[in-house]
Amino acid sequence: MVLDKIKKPNDVKMLTSAECEQLAGDIRQFLIESLSETGGHLASNLGAVELTIALHRVLDFPEDKLIWDVGHQAYTHKILTGRKDQFATLRKTGGLSGFPKRSESPCDAFDTGHSSTSISAGLGMVQARDLKGEDYSVISVIGDGALTGGMAYEALNNAAELKKNFIIILNDNEMSITKNVGGMSEYLGNIRTASSYTDLKVGVTNALKKIPKVGDSMVDAIHKTKSSIKQFLIPGMLFENMGLTYLGPVDGHNINQMVKVLKEAKRKPGPVLIHVLTEKGRGYVPAMRHPARFHGAGPFEIDTGLPKSNGKATYTDIFSTVMRKFGDREPDVVAVSAAMVPGTGLKRFGNMFPERLFDVGIAEEHAVTFAAGLALGGMRPVVAVYSSFLQRAVDQILHDVCMQNLPVVFAVDRAGLVGSDGETHHGCFDLTYLSMMPNMTLMAPKNKWELSDMMKFAIKQEGPVAIRYPRGEAYDGLEEYRAPIEMGKGEIIHQGKKIALAAIGSMVKTAQEVCEKLKESGCEVTLVNMRFVKPLDTKLLDELSENHDLVVTLEENVKNGGFGEKILEYYSEKTQGPKVRIVAIEDHFVSHGSVGDLMKQQQMDADSIVSRIDRWKEELE
Ligand SMILES: Cc1ncc(C[n+]2csc(CCOP(=O)(O)OP(=O)(O)O)c2C)c(N)n1
Numbered sequence: 187m188v189l190d191k192i193k194k195p196n197d198v199k200m201l202t203s204a205e206c207e208q209l210a211g212d213i214r215q216f217l218i219e220s221l222s223e224t225g226g227h228l229a230s231n232l233g234a235v236e237l238t239i240a241l242h243r244v245l246d247f248p249e250d251k252l253i254w255d256v257g258h259q260a261y262t263h264k265i266l267t268g269r270k271d272q273f274a275t276l277r278k279t280g281g282l283s284g285f286p287k288r289s290e291s292p293c294d295a296f297d298t299g300h301s302s303t304s305i306s307a308g309l310g311m312v313q314a315r316d317l318k319g320e321d322y323s324v325i326s327v328i329g330d331g332a333l334t335g336g337m338a339y340e341a342l343n344n345a346a347e348l349k350k351n352f353i354i355i356l357n358d359n360e361m362s363i364t365k366n367v368g369g370m371s372e373y374l375g376n377i378r379t380a381s382s383y384t385d386l387k388v389g390v391t392n393a394l395k396k397i398p399k400v401g402d403s404m405v406d407a408i409h410k411t412k413s414s415i416k417q418f419l420i421p422g423m424l425f426e427n428m429g430l431t432y433l434g435p436v437d438g439h440n441i442n443q444m445v446k447v448l449k450e451a452k453r454k455p456g457p458v459l460i461h462v463l464t465e466k467g468r469g470y471v472p473a474m475r476h477p478a479r480f481h482g483a484g485p486f487e488i489d490t491g492l493p494k495s496n497g498k499a500t501y502t503d504i505f506s507t508v509m510r511k512f513g514d515r516e517p518d519v520v521a522v523s524a525a526m527v528p529g530t531g532l533k534r535f536g537n538m539f540p541e542r543l544f545d546v547g548i549a550e551e552h553a554v555t556f557a558a559g560l561a562l563g564g565m566r567p568v569v570a571v572y573s574s575f576l577q578r579a580v581d582q583i584l585h586d587v588c589m590q591n592l593p594v595v596f597a598v599d600r601a602g603l604v605g606s607d608g609e610t611h612h613g614c615f616d617l618t619y620l621s622m623m624p625n626m627t628l629m630a631p632k633n634k635w636e637l638s639d640m641m642k643f644a645i646k647q648e649g650p651v652a653i654r655y656p657r658g659e660a661y662d663g664l665e666e667y668r669a670p671i672e673m674g675k676g677e678i679i680h681q682g683k684k685i686a687l688a689a690i691g692s693m694v695k696t697a698q699e700v701c702e703k704l705k706e707s708g709c710e711v712t713l714v715n716m717r718f719v720k721p722l723d724t725k726l727l728d729e730l731s732e733n734h735d736l737v738v739t740l741e742e743n744v745k746n747g748g749f750g751e752k753i754l755e756y757y758s759e760k761t762q763g764p765k766v767r768i769v770a771i772e773d774h775f776v777s778h779g780s781v782g783d784l785m786k787q788q789q790m791d792a793d794s795i796v797s798r799i800d801r802w803k804e805e806l807e
Contacts, residue, residue, distance in 0.1 A: 187212050194268040195247040195293050198239060206243070206441050210235045213262055214469040216270070222488045224276045225606065226284055227258040229467040229480035230329070233359050233438070237327070237462055238262035240444035241355075244452070245323060248292040253308045255328040255338075257285035257298035257610075258482070259357070267293040277606035279779025285610060295324075299610020300575065301548045302335025304328050305354055309345050312352045323452060325353040330374055331362030331525060334547030345457040346429035352457045353448070354430070357438065359466040362525045363481045368547045377421040377435055378463060425459050434461030439468065478528055482607075498662070501655040504634045505597055506531030508641040509568065513539045516645060518566045522546065524553040530570035530599050550575050554582035554594075561592040566645055572600040573613025573654060580619050583650070588623040591649045596620075597641075601630070601654035602692055602742030603771075603785065608778025613654070614771050617690075618747035620652045621720045627651040627673070628720040630691025634660035635668055636717070643671040656692045656742065658781070663695065667715070674721035682710035685799065686734040686764070688727075690716045690749050693740035693769070696785075699792035700740075704799065719749045727756055731763045735806060738767050738799060742790070745770035767802050769795055 188205045189212035192198060201209060213235050221228045239262070245252060247267060254260040264282065265273075269291065275281025286294035296307045308326035315322060328338060333356065345352055358374050360366055395401045422432025431454050436447050444462065451458040467473030472491025473480035485494040512519040513535050521532050525548040536543035546553045550571055557567035571579075576598060587594045598620075601613040620628050627647060631637040637655055644651040669677055679694070680701055689697035694715045701713045712734060716723060730737055737757070739750035750768030757763035771788055785791045789798060 189213060189216060189265075189270070192266055192268075192270065195266070196242070198242045198266050203442055206239055210239060210441070211469075213239075213265060216265070216273075217261060218470050218488060220273045220276070221483070222486050224274065224278065225482075225484040225486075226261070226276055227482050228470070229473040229477040229483075230259040230359075231261040232468045232470055232473055233464040233466045234259040234327075234357060235262050235468070236439045236441050237355070237357060237444060237464060238266065240441045240448060241325065241327075242266045243441070243445050244448040245325065248295075250323040250325070251295035251308070251311050252293075253296045253304040253311075253324070253326045254286050254298055255304035255326065255332040256301045259327075259329070260286050260294075263293070264291075267291050277608070277778055279777075279783040281778075283608055283778055284606065285608065297610070299607070300578070301332040302328070302337040304332070305338055305341035305345065308352060308354070309341055309348065309350070312350045313348065316350055323351075323353065325355060327355045327357055329362075330356065330358040330360065330366050330371060331548060333370055334362065334366065334368050334525065335549055336551060342425075342428065342430070349429070349456045351455060353451045354457065354459045356434075356459060356461045357464055358435070358461060359438075359464045359477075361466045361477050362548065363529065364478045364525075364527055364545075366547075367525070367545050371547075373424060374461070377461065380421055422459065422461060429457070431456060431458040432461065433458060435463050436460060438462035438464035498659045499634065500658055501631075501634065501637055501660045502529070502531040502599055502657075504637045504660050505570070505599070505641065505655070506534055508638050509535040509570075510538060512568070512641075512645060513542065516566060518564065519645065520544065520560055520565045520567050522553050522557050522560070522567055522569045524548055524550045524571055524575065526570070526572065526575075529572070530597065532570055550578040551582050554579040555586045557594045558582075558586040558590065558592050561587075561594050562590075566593060566595070568595045568597055568645070570597040570599060572611070573598045573602075573616040574600065574604075574611050577615060577619065583620070583626075584623050587650050588625045591625045593648055594650050595641075595644045595647075596650070596652035598652055598654035600657045602656040603776060603781050603788075604657045605781045605784070606778050609775040612776055613656075614743050614776070616652070616654050617719055617741060617743035617749050620654075621749075621752065622747060623650075625649050626720060627718070628654070629671075629718050630654050632661065632667075632689075632691065632694035632715045632717075633664050634662055635665060636671075639668070639671050640717075654691060661692070661695045664698065664715075671717070674718050674723055676714055676716040676718065676723040676726045678712065678714055678726070680711070680713040682712040683733045684711075684735055685709060685803070686712040686714060686730045686737045687740060688714045688716055688730070688737055688753060689740040690719060692742050693790075696790070696792055696795065697740050700795045700799070703792060703796045716749070719752065722752055722756060724756060727753060731757065731760065734764045736767065736799075736802060737764045738769060738795075738802070740769045740790075740795070743770055744773065746773060765802075765806060767798070769798070 188208040272282040304326035425432040466477040560567040687697040741749040754766040
């Protein structure tokens with residue numbers, strides 16, 4: 187195998203062109219086999235194999251800086267920089283990250299995970315390089331999906347202004363996670379179509395040039411006009427008009443062609459955009475047929491492409507079912523997604539009510555303000571976004587929704603620790619950033635029934651409401667606790683004394699385990715499901731203070747500004763009250779791994795919490 191010759195960065199430069207072709211095949215085989223065991227972003231990586239090889243033929247690592255947008259397509263880069271042997275640990279606790287990490291390799295120039303940052307980061311490096319008088323290449327690779335994100339345009343605008351040597355590669359596979367959306371995507375589609383006439387265009391230009399005396403000036407004139415003929419002759423006019431040199435479109439599976447264009451781009455002064463056409467899932471039929479399913483896949487059977495395990499209903503499934511019911515019964519309900527229709531469970535709603543689902547692209551900020559407009563127009567928008575991506579839209583939630591007290595429901599999926607995607611994707615800040623906003627109502631369900639009940643409650647409110655729920659299997663315990671949802675009211679699940687566990691959302695299940703363990707050791711403990719982070723059930727907190735010395739709060743969120751701190755603050759204003767101890771994520775970023783392992787690391791699993799409570803009890807005695 188040619189792949190065996192690749193041991194360290196830059197080894198790929200020693201190969202012949204023919205060996206590079208074989209290397210691409212070897213890497214594909216390796217990725218399919220390895221990811222069938224570990225799971226990972228298969229389809230995007232299969233599409234970027236030749237592109238990455240070409241980049242590694244031209245660039246020197248670690249001197250040159252290569253920035254991968256989102257970073258989910260950087261597996262070949264990891265392989266070519268000596269990390270192949272760690273792939274069995276991909277996305278596992280203590281193992282290789284699924285995204286670029288500067289801490290993992292000096293060849294990873296910038297940590298990514300959230301979309302559309304690569305051009306900004308690259309441009310910053312370019313500017314720093316020139317200020318320091320240094321000499322290296324900076325290349326940002328951005329997908330057509332990531333190019334739907336606003337930051338990418340802000341950065342392109344700035345790149346055109348700064349006029350620095352900078353290469354941007356647009357990896358265009360016509361797909362975001364699902365089919366890409368929007369006007370830019372359509373524009374790129376037109377270039378693709380026009381490019382099938384490349385030979386004809388060259389022919390036309392050459393023919394014009396041959397016309398004696400006027401030929402050359404005619405070609406020049408066409409270049410200077412804004413006519414559609416120009417688009418026919420020069421694709422990428424939009425980028426050219428902005429001040430970037432456009433090269434392409436280039437076949438993203440032809441290594442030699444890409445090497446040639448990359449070398450040309452390095453020679454050109456100013457910012458250059460290379461438009462590369464690739465195919466998502468290339469080389470593995472199930473991924474080519476179902477690129478969305480293989481965007482971020484769990485372990486799968488290689489022969490069939492089917493997942494190795496089929497779990498129980500997830501919170502996303504429950505949300506999906508409720509939305510379908512809303513679709514039938516509530517004609518004003520509309521749904522907004524930022525490029526995550528299948529992931530957030532909106533696919534079925536979209537199939538049934540296509541005119542009421544809006545996929546706005548990877549544009550969380552726009553999604554939220556767009557929803558504000560929908561609400562003002564009399565609709566009942568539900569914005570379904572992953573917790574970590576909603577961070578992008580903090581100001582839009584605050585300024586455009588909360589300040590005007592608009593009835594927008596935020597379905598905040600993947601809240602808490604998400605596991606293998608790691609620190610860029612953990613949704614552990616939302617309780618903090620959502621609870622600080624005036625007018626916001628903030629809830630988290632303890633189990634699958636409560637999510638459904640909370641959704642029905644939320645859609646009836648006259649102001650903004652956020653419901654946050656975790657990734658994965660929905661808890662189906664505590665079914666008998668289904669008192670109607672009332673604004674700002676929690677529920678007592680088990681009445682004890684002295685110690686109370688006040689839990690929110692996913693931590694109610696953990697608190698239930700803690701409660702059982704404490705009861706076994708003879709401790710009479712109270713278990714409360716708070717339901718609301720905002721407004722807090724202060725009446726219930728007052729009741730707890732009457733016969734409890736210690737209130738332990740439990741949340742899957744950072745401690746800073748979270749649920750526990752709110753309870754602590756509430757009691758701190760009383761002359762007398764129980765001691766409060768907070769179980770939450772401390773002031774650090776949490777890496778990737780299984781959720782179980784990560785919860786242990788954070789001392790947030792039931793056993794660790796029991797030990798902590800034992801210590802806290804001793805401190806109080
Ligand atoms: C801010 C943000 N929102 C959503 C996502 C989820 N996400 C990851 S990759 C992706 C699609 C990216 O499409 P593209 O850039 O074309 O890359 P491809 O996978 O097609 O190679 C999305 C929506 C994200 N990473 N960041």
